[in-house]
Every structure is written in C-alpha cells, then in structure tokens.
Amino acid sequence: MSVQTVFAPRASAPDWLWHVGVAGFLALWWLAYGQLLPVSEWVVALTSLDRNSHSGEALAFFVYDVPKVLLLLTLVVFVTGVLRSWFSPEKTRAMLAGRREALGYPLAATLGVMTPFCLCSSVPLFIGFVSAGVPLGVTFSFLIAGPMVGPVGLGLLLGLVGWEVTLAYLAVGFTIATVAGWAIGRMKLEGWLQDWVRELHAGPPPEIAQRALTMADRYRIGLEQVREIVGKVWPWVVGGIAVGAAIHGYVPHELMARIMGSEAWWSVPAAVGVGVPMYTNTAGIIPIVEALLGKGAALGTTLAFMMSVIALSLPEMVILRQVLTLRLIGVFVGVVAAGILAVGFLFNAIF
Template sequence: MLPGIARFLTQAILGLDLSSHLGASVEFFFYDTPKVLMLLALIVFFVGVLRSFFTPERTRRLLAGKNEALGNVLAALLGIVTPFCSCSAVPLFIGFLGAGVPLGVTFSFLVSAPMVNEVAVVLLYGLLGWKVAAIYMGAGLAVAMVSGFVIGKLGLERHVEDWVQAVRTESLANGGDAPDQQTWADRIDAGALAVRDIVGKVWLWVVAGIAVGAGIHGYVPEGFLAAVMGKDAWWSVPVAVGIGIPMYSNAAGIVPVVHALLEKGAALGTVLAFMMAVIALSLPEMVILRKVLKPRLLAAFIGVVGLGILFVGFLFNAIL
C-alpha cells in the first residue's frame, strides 16, 4: 500500500518522473517517512510499558553488588530497555557509583544505553531486516561489555572527578525500593506517555534523516559509495568513525542514512562503525562526560570504545 501511495504522490500529485534523481528521492521520502514513524510509535509504546518496571533506583540496585563479569553483561543488557541516554550521563554516573556499582560496569551501561537502544534496533529491523538488526545489537552489546570490562581492569577510579567521589546518593540510606504499586492501566499510560515524549522529541530527527537518505538514494551514483566505503577501502572504517564522532545525531536520525548508504553499496562493517561512532562517541556526550571524568579516564573511555568500534567494522567487512 505504501509503495503505491508514494508513487502516486510523486507522479500524479507532484508530476515528477520516477526515473529522475529528484523523483527517486521524493518517492523514497514519501515511502520511508510514514513507515518508519508508524513502526517507531508502535515499538516505543511496548517498550514504554516494559520500562515501567525499571526505575532508575531499581536499575542501580540490580547492578550494585554484582561481580564485574556478570555486572558488565547485566549492565549492557539493561541498557537496551532502560529510559536513559547520553544526556543522563552525569546524574546516572553519580547515582551508580553512589549505589556501589563498579566503574567498569557503569561504563558498560553508559555505552549500551544510547547505542543499543530500542529505537536503533527497531528502525534497523524495519528498514534493513532482522539479520542486520541482530548483528548491530550483538556487536553493540559486545563493545559495551568488553569496554566496561577493560576500563574496570585499568584501575582508573581515582580519575573520576573529586566532587563526584564525594557524592553519596540517598538510595544508600533508603535501604530498598518502594513497592511497585503500578497497575496495568498505569503501565499502558506509561507506554502512551513514552510515545508522546520520545516520538515527539525525535520525529524531526527521523524526517531529517530520511531526507538525507532520500538525497543519497536519488543523487549518489551507483558504485560511488562502494568505492569510498566498500570492503576494499581499508581506510574506510577509521575514516567513517572519525566522521561520525563530531556529528550530533541519535539513532532515529542516523538509521535512515545508514539505510541509504547500504543501498548504494557501502560495506556493512563500515556503516555499522559509522553509526556506532555517531551514537556512542558523539562530541556532545564527551562534553557531558568531561564534567564527571578527568581527562585521562575520558581518554581511556574514548580509546577503548573507539578501538571496539573499529574492530567491529573491520570484522564484519572481512566476514560478510
């Protein structure tokens, strides 16, 4: 149905030739925009219901007191479903350390939460299929787990800012979570609120990302990206990561661009590395983290996560 509507709007309403660059771009935009927004709203609703079971306090307590290996795995998995992003880095970091969560485990969560979130996975599934979504989720979780484990083993706790070391959260004195008294009606309301809040905030990013993707789809010559971002260009992965870090976007805005890049022949590993760099190592997140991390620890975080992303890019370019 959507392909027919997109062709009708492009040809009959706008009078554009579908074989032209502009026509192909506009048809791509009309087709992808409603599909992605509808898919996003549906999944955000169900994840919003799921998130009602995970308060910040409960998440901290789930992670506190675990050995590092188990903690890194659990933290990365919780990052997928908990309602946190890089903007929450400062209060989360303080709260996690105050609740006794090890430094490495905290970093596993902080990498996973923005990078392997439900928006990224669902949009990848809707646009590129379950295999690409599963590859991205598995690779992202691996980067989060390994990065947290390595940072934990480096013994860099003293490089957390002094004022953070002095903070202790009230959760330590409270002695436990309040009983969960939400009804299913409350949880459904939470799902609807999540749609209004999350989709309301990211829909412009989605439309902007689709517009960029539409331009790539219609105007970038076939084979061009295969030469620039293909498997044979060994330098494409580090260049893609270097380009992605200073960009300011989120999963909702970058996934449609990823879709268009892959359609034009870019290698999957290179594109995944680009996407991970944009989401997990963005410049705004580094600025926020600098408030709680001394330069050496921040540099270690960037270096470890960056090397993990590079490894993912090279690995998938080699095996796929």
C-alpha cells in the first residue's frame, strides 16, 4: 500500500457542500446507532429461535455488536483522519516525547476510565490512535483501561461490593493500565506493528504535508483513512465478534462458579486462563461476578477472572491481529496477565 493514498488530492467540490455531506453522514450515523438494539431483537424475532436459548442469545449478540463496532470504527477513523491532517505523526510523537510522554500514560488511562466502551468498542479508538502516530505504549494504556475500569463497570461493581472494594479496584486497574503501557512503551516495539500500520506512521510526503489544505481536503483525508483502515480490518471484526457471540451464548455460568469456588493459590491463574477465551462486556460480566461471589468464590480470584474477560479476551485478540503481529500480541497478553495475577493474589490476601 502506498502512503500517498492516505492523503487525498485537493477536493473539487466547494467546502459548503462537503460540510452538508458530513453533517448528513453524522445524522445518519446517529440514527443508525440508536436503532441497533431494536433491530437486533427484530432480526432474532424473524427466526424460529427462542430469544432466551443459547442460539438466540448468540445471534442477538452478533447482530447487535457487528454493526455497532463497525459504525464506531468508521466514525473514529474518519475523525482521527481529519484531525491527523493538522497533526502529523512526527508532531504527535514530539508532543508526547520525554516528560510529555510520561504524562501520556496516565492521561490515556484516565481517558479509558472515562470512556463507557466495551473492549471491542475500544479497539477502533486504539487503531485510530496508532495510525495517528500516538506512541504505542500510550495507546495500550488506553486500550487496557477502557474496558477494565470504565464507568459502567465501576457503577455496577459499586452496587455489588461497596465503595471500598470498588475504589481499590479502580486504583489497581488504573495502575495496571498505566504501568503496562509504560512497560510496553519502553520495549520500543513499534516495529512489531503490521506493515500497513507502520506505513501510516510514515506520514505524508513533504510536498503534500506543506501544502495548504482546505476543509474539504481534510474531509477527503478522513474518508481515505476509512477506506484504507476499515477496508482491512472489518473481516477480523466480524470474525472476532462471531467467536464472542458463540462464547456469550454457549459457555455456562455454572462451570465458572465450580472452577473458581476454591481459594487455593492456583485458582487465580486458573480463573485468568478460563476468562481469556470468554467474551462479554462489563455489564454482562457483573452478573457472573455476583453469582461467583454468591457461590463462595474468593474476591481476588473473581476479580482476576473479570479483568481477564474484559481486558484479554480472545475476540479482542482476533481483531487486534490485523493491527499487531503475533509477537506484539504475546507481549501485550504477558504484561497485562502478570498485572492481573498480581491483583488477584493481592485482593485474596487483603479482603
């Protein structure tokens, strides 16, 4: 892929027409996004499946999540593409270098904490940040914090275990996201990104970068980014969500409770091992956490399971495979898993 394709030629239509077109696109996007849930239920109702059956749950999950993630991916890539026309990768990296980069890790983790997205919804933002030249470790801090300690999960956890445990969970989740991002950043693994992502990092040719761009030009750049990135990633998004839907519909909760009912030392790594192949969002995992605690599972073991499900799920890895090499995915999983194991053992010892 040629880097020049990311930066579109000067747009021929007047700016006002592009403004109208983009406004219309945003209105249609908002309308479509608001209808995802009723449409998914309608599609399931068209089949002969029982909505509460395993197959019905899996189908509803798939029909809802595929357009949701693709819509988010399209919007995020378009916006970051437009913004990138003002900030080249070189400028972005310079802004986050040295002391500023040190602040970038907690800032990215804070953004993740404030973002009410599940893990697969955070992946589009991750891709947008990486393609815009934001340092790799900083983007990982966001990717980890977003699903792990987002506002929805914290609110539900507060009602389940009280403010003391919730505050401690927020602190350790934020710390894991910050430290893990910093550790990955220190490894200088940008060379382990997929080739097409590294090409996006290269930025525009000097003659284009120095050219005065109109707003219509910037819109064209955003659209070209959508074509390049979404066109490459969408099959992996669909495949990852298909895996997640099957797990969501067919993995029994009772099995989880039996595995994690013990407080033996091995229950923490076992809980992480069981949680990684699973997939659900934060709101979906809280009822499982409640059931596990009600069946006598240790708090640290249960939280380690929760973190592994929402921060290291197999579907997320499937989607990230189109952006990261297997080696980089392995480093990411290893660093985050180490932090989750530490949290599990720590909570079991304290609470």
